[in-house]
Amino acid sequence: MKIIRQHFSTIDSTNDYGLRNARLFDAENVTLITADRQEKGRGRGKRVWFSPENKNIYASFCFFLPDNRKDVGNLSQLLAVSACEVLLKWGLQPIVKWPNDILISNKKIAGVLCEVKQMDANYFIVDGIGINVNMSKEEMANLDKPATSVREEVRMIVDQSQLLRDLQLQFIIDLQGFIKDGFRPFFDSFSRFVRPFLKKEIQFHESRRIWNGIFHSLNDDGSLNLQLPSGEIRRFYAGDILF
Numbered sequence: 001m002k003i004i005r006q007h008f009s010t011i012d013s014t015n016d017y018g019l020r021n022a023r024l025f026d027a028e029n030v031t032l033i034t035a036d037r038q039e040k041g042r043g044r045g046k047r048v049w050f051s052p053e054n055k056n057i058y059a060s061f062c063f064f065l066p067d068n069r070k071d072v073g074n075l076s077q078l079l080a081v082s083a084c085e086v087l088l089k090w091g092l093q094p095i096v097k098w099p100n101d102i103l104i105s106n107k108k109i110a111g112v113l114c115e116v117k118q119m120d121a122n123y124f125i126v127d128g129i130g131i132n133v134n135m136s137k138e139e140m141a142n143l144d145k146p147a148t149s150v151r152e153e154v155r156m157i158v159d160q161s162q163l164l165r166d167l168q169l170q171f172i173i174d175l176q177g178f179i180k181d182g183f184r185p186f187f188d189s190f191s192r193f194v195r196p197f198l199k200k201e202i203q204f205h206e207s208r209r210i211w212n213g214i215f216h217s218l219n220d221d222g223s224l225n226l227q228l229p230s231g232e233i234r235r236f237y238a239g240d241i242l243f
């Protein structure tokens with residue numbers, strides 16, 4: 001399995017491009033869509049993903065999996081784990097805010113948006129990631145939530161292409177492992193990145209409801225157990241931790 005990259009100077013959203021062009025992509029390999037800037041970069045929950053030119057990584061890994069797989073919901077966590085492993089190698093200390101936000105010192109450095117579409121007997125997956133790479137503090141000051149970039153963390157301008165190459169290498173290895181053995185081999189790594197949130201009181205946002213409780217534990221399928229004030233433990237497959 002290899003990565004075939006398609007790069008654009010401007011695009012609406014690398015995820016949207018992937019979703020629109022699925023039928024043109026090689027079914028045996030991964031097509032990686034990247035861009036210098038996005039005009040309609042999207043985050044989870046219909047949020048806007050700030051995508052200024054040549055500052056950050058905007059990348060969508062597009063591929064097919066048979067539609068009998070029950071674990072495609074873990075692909076966003078898989079990409080988050082791959083990105084965290086790369087950031088670790090770059091000397092940073094990333095953590096994952098469940099399900100797949102990547103933070104450093106409680107500031108967001110990267111986010112994953114994984115979208116799945118049924119196509120014949122396959123799932124077509126668009127696993128998109130935005131990594132703040134060379135944005136300065138000033139450029140991030142107007143974002144709605146505290147954010148940081150690799151540049152701010154290592155205190156120098158960084159080689160964005162090298163970071164993307166490292167991510168490509170890591171993700172293709174991880175994806176092949178996932179295809180063969182599922183999410184289980186990545187669970188320990190995922191738990192390690194999530195650990196700082198474990199046993200903490202959190203506010204949890206799920207569809208239209210906010211739950212207060214303690215982040216009790218993770219299940220090996222990546223879902224979250226929230227302990228409610230009544231003592232009941234409730235399992236969540238989707239949602240967001242609010243600060």
Ligand code: BTN
Nearest residue numbers: 013015041042043044111128130
């Ligand atoms: C989030 O944290 O809310 C997810 C952000 C995902 C952003 C990336 S940038 C590349 C790809 N294209 C998009 O429009 N979104 C994802």
